[in-house]
Amino acid sequence: MSARDNILKRLRERTDGPLTAPQSDFAVVTGRGWSQQERVARFERWITSVHGEVIHTSRDDWTATLAKLLEAKGIRRLALGREHPVAVEARAALAEGEVVLIDADRNIETWRHEQFHDTDAGLTSTHGAIAETGSLWLWPTPDEPRLLSLVPPIHIAVLDADTIEDTFFDVVEAHGWAGGMPTNALLISGPSKTADIEQTLAYGVHGPRELVVLLRHAEDRP
């Protein structure tokens, strides 16, 4: 018999007999009932508590905010997709500027060295966020591959305020994740960090040193 069959047989022919599976009550991880305003506030509080940066902006004007951000951070080479509206708008706005736009929708094998060594930042869209933990959720695509949010030293993520939901559980349930998972699904809460050297926090150990969230609101905020 194969290892598989042996293992399954031992599990099925359990000495103490079959086990009864209990029912689960998930109330404790859902039903927060936060208002939109509370969600935004919680999201911002939690993600900034782990060194994430949040910049409020508007749907209409966000690319100007992006341009300012790139300038302030000295970002000269920005990797981004080409199809997602976030990438399309960013490209249009930055077309005339000095920032070099790097196509992210290429087989990694063709530009690995460039991505690891010559890219200052990666720009991605997000599907939404989680208020309770200050987490972004991303389902990388061919247009915005998974390493785009990991390899460059700065990750700029564009988030719409009205896509923030209460809890991780709520997101999994509301969006029917169990019905079809992508190759890679990610929660990102802050920049890469470690405390492996005597509990001292240090950022950017393997992934980005900085995570900047451009938080887009539907209308202009005072």
Place this chain on the structure above:
Amino acid sequence: MSASEVQTFTPREFHRQAHDALGNPQIRANFRKAMDGLMAKRRDVFSDWDLETLRELGANIRLRALAKLPDLLERLETNCQANGIQVHWAENGDEACRIIREICQRHGAKAVIKGKSMVSEEMHLNAHLEEAGIEALESDLGEYLVQLNEQTPSHIIMPAIHLNTDEISDIMHAKTGTERTRDVDYMTAAARAQLRERFMAADVGISGVNFAVAETGTLCLVENEGNGRMTTAVPPVHIAVTGIEKVVEHLRDVPPLYALLTRSATGQHVTTYFNMISSPRKLGEHDGPNEVHLVLVDSGRSNIYQDDELLDTLRCIRCGACMNHCPVYTRVGGHTYGTTYPGPIGSILMPHMMGLEATKDLPTASSLCGACGEVCPVKIPIPDLLVRLRREAVGEGRGNVPGAGVKRTKKEVAAWKGFQWLATHPGAWRSSTAIVGKLQALMPSKLGPWTEYRTAPKPAKVSLHALVKQHKAKRHQVEKADGEERS
């Protein structure tokens, strides 16, 4: 670095290793400081949660997964395969090592980069691969430092917690040529640069798994550094290795367990990354491995599974809270245990993996203070399981554990039989306590190990039994006198 140079500890030498650790002020200070910090952070991060209800749910989810374990493993396999993930089964660590080595060899791999995986530590995978001429490099910063120092992890979540900044600086200086410094950012940046080159050059990435979701065929990895994402996305081949108990039924089972795991482990409300992998690179996708393998390892787990009480051991989600809160672990550190998993969880798990003969001092290395059980996010009754393994060791259990009965000696059995006889013969009990009291002047002032550190208590001249008798007689007289006065 060859396997033979690795600093080795063994559970057989628990006492000697404990003696050494207790005599090492640096080790003592490093662990005390780290554990105090971790306990405080955990307390704070749970302060606004209904923790009991959440733990109840966590325990319930894990119990449900175990109740359906064989079915869920098959479902996991079917769904992984449907997604393009290749599934392998291994009865033990050696088999798992062989499977992993063969996958590496099929790809002509010379260099493997590893994300954190305790199961791979369990089977000594690095040494196995190195013997086959495949270099295995750890990429979690703590694991990397420990590997540079030719050691094994001393904690399942924070592998280098036994080292302080100066020691780490010395290690990095000696092994990688960095400057000697106390600047943690500098050392972190240096490690980043060193490891990035290795990620790009690696032929295979090997990771562990925190939760394997049967419903969707998804492998979940929890981390802060991003090395887990690198390991599972940069090399062309990804091999995930995990114990068969890590499976959960539904995707919705994951959020509560993740909430419990990060808060219990490091007191974080969330980790930087939660990485969910459901397939290799699909047609049209531009990065990620072309092959993903899942290796399911038994290594004694299906044996633990047989017994209703021992089964609770398999609920563990490997958060390490039990060691963070263990007063014994805090004093002696992780290496003293000489096992892959140290601390309370190790003491209830390793006897199944290594046998009670090799691990006989572990179940007794606890004052049964209950701190581990109190903080366990899935409510494993760790103290009860320690007692159960003590029972197995003295040959009183049901003999499911390898090496059961190894500590049974005629002398000790006779002593407990004597205790039983005395404690079930009240008359003899009373006379013997009275005798001990009368002989107190003759009691030796040294009573073995106890009196090396403490003054021995003096038996009372008159026992409580006798005092109560006198007291009752006096009260009776007083009451009688009261009664006579009144009449």
Place this chain on the structure above:
Amino acid sequence: MTPVKLYPPKPEKVYFFGTCLIDLFYPEAGMDGIRLLEREGIEVVYPQAQTCCGQPAYTSGYHDEARAVAAAQLDLFPDPWPIVVPSGSCGGMMRTHYPQLFAGTEHEARANEVAGRIYELTEFLLHVCQLRLEDRGQPEKVAMHTSCSARREMGLGETGPALLARMGQVELVEQARAAECCGFGGTFAVRHPEVSAAMVEDKTQAIEATGVRRFVTSDCGCLMNIAGRFEHQGKAVSGEHIASYLWRRTS
């Protein structure tokens, strides 16, 4: 964690289970517990046939022996009165582990019934007697070490401190890492003497650092351990069972 317990009204009679450590080494602590109960107008019945709860054999893995010893104690409490135990360790054994030990045996029902009547002394004084205390002692700072069994197995981390709070002249000072084990652990202190010694050393240092000259505890195992360490070092910090402390200052 013990679920919230509904406490009965103050009864006329209670059983007192003195524990073997108190019987042998600290009988006055047992007597002081009895005196506190009697002062509340409760008749205290002390079954003379009591010996030991069986815990040493139980935690050492000798469950047949533990069961035989425990079975002998089950017979001692025929009437439905509460059973008061001046120790969280023995109390925890009787409340929590008796039902486990006798599950599936002929004594199961009786073990469960007895377990349901077990009260640790400070728990009983606080929640059942609603003890009022008139402190006649000098003003004093004192530290308390609550045993791990009382704190975690019985869920009684607050009862001792709550009683001390009713003492007008006593200020309870909390030592660092108050909830941490003192290192006694019964046979643990013998099987792992060096680790146990490191633990009790830290405990005595934490108590000493508060500047108190006295500590109290509700368990004589911890008392023996902590006070024994202080005495061994010739330190001027003395320990006392909380029953003795309360009785001494209020009688």
